[in-house]
Amino acid sequence: MNYSIEHAARWAGQHLVDPVHIDCTTTVMLKILDGKCKMNEHDKVVIGCLYDVVKNRPGKLIGEEYHALIEQARTAMDEALAMFIYEKRLLAETMISRPVMKAYKAWLRDNGILCRPQDAEEA
Known part of the structure; x- marks a missing residue:
């Protein structure tokens, strides 16, 4: 079951509080x-x-520099910025272990926030 975007926002407001998340x-x-x-x-x-919902909440490892970059990309993306974001994303992924990221996505799926792989074609 996947909830609406509005439900996801409410859910995030209540549950996305862990700095790792x-x-x-x-x-x-x-x-x-x-x-x-x-x-x-x-x-x-x-x-x-x-x-x-969470961009102004403190993370554990990723700070304001990343949030400013995301804001810039959402308003004026170009090829150079896309490459810079790619590099920053790779760096972020090295800071967060693969098992932590997998557990995070599973948690979102278990709570109906993201599609389960078998449901992806139906979404």
Whole structure:
């Protein structure tokens, strides 16, 4: 079951409080912006919504520099900025372990925020 974007925003307001989850949300947002994300379009919109809810909350490892970069990319993306975002996303992914990122995405799926892989074609 996937909830509406509005539900995802409410859910994020209540549940996305762990600084590690803030970092994961920011990193996935970077991956969406650099064009390397393989999520379906609905989930990309959901991540953007989650990010908007938590972008002013403190992360554990990822700071304001990344948020300013995301804001810039959302308003005026060009090829040079896309390459810079790609580099920053790779750096962010080295700071967050793969198991942590996988657990974060599974948590979102378990809570109905993101599609399960078998549901991706239906979204």
